Amino acid sequence: MALNVSLDEPLSVALLVQSEAEGLTPQALASRVLRDYLGAHGHPLGVATTAREEAARWRELLERLG
Template identity: 45%
Template sequence: MAMNLRLRDDLNEALRERAEAEGVSMHAIVVTALEEYLARTTQQAMVRRTALEQAAKWRELMERLK
């Protein structure tokens, strides 16, 4: 699937410079950044969901221990 990505001039320049310095394409950096973001936010969502489930599970006990 093709996608156009519009960046501010400063971000585009920073990305171009980083890609050149690392010897990789701008595309490769953007794809890697997106993969890392999705992995991180998926993990955060799972931790958040688990914490809420455990809080609900143990709510009565925690209230009694106050």
């Protein structure tokens, strides 16, 4: 997936400086940061999504069980 992101100048400069310090492209660093963030914060969202999907799938049985 391609994604265009608009950064303000201080954030853009910080991304360039950090990516150079780590020997990465700005895109690679941004991807790593997103993976780290979603790994730390995405799990509850994934669980909630799965719970809704499974509840819909098993709705009839759940209603019968009360």
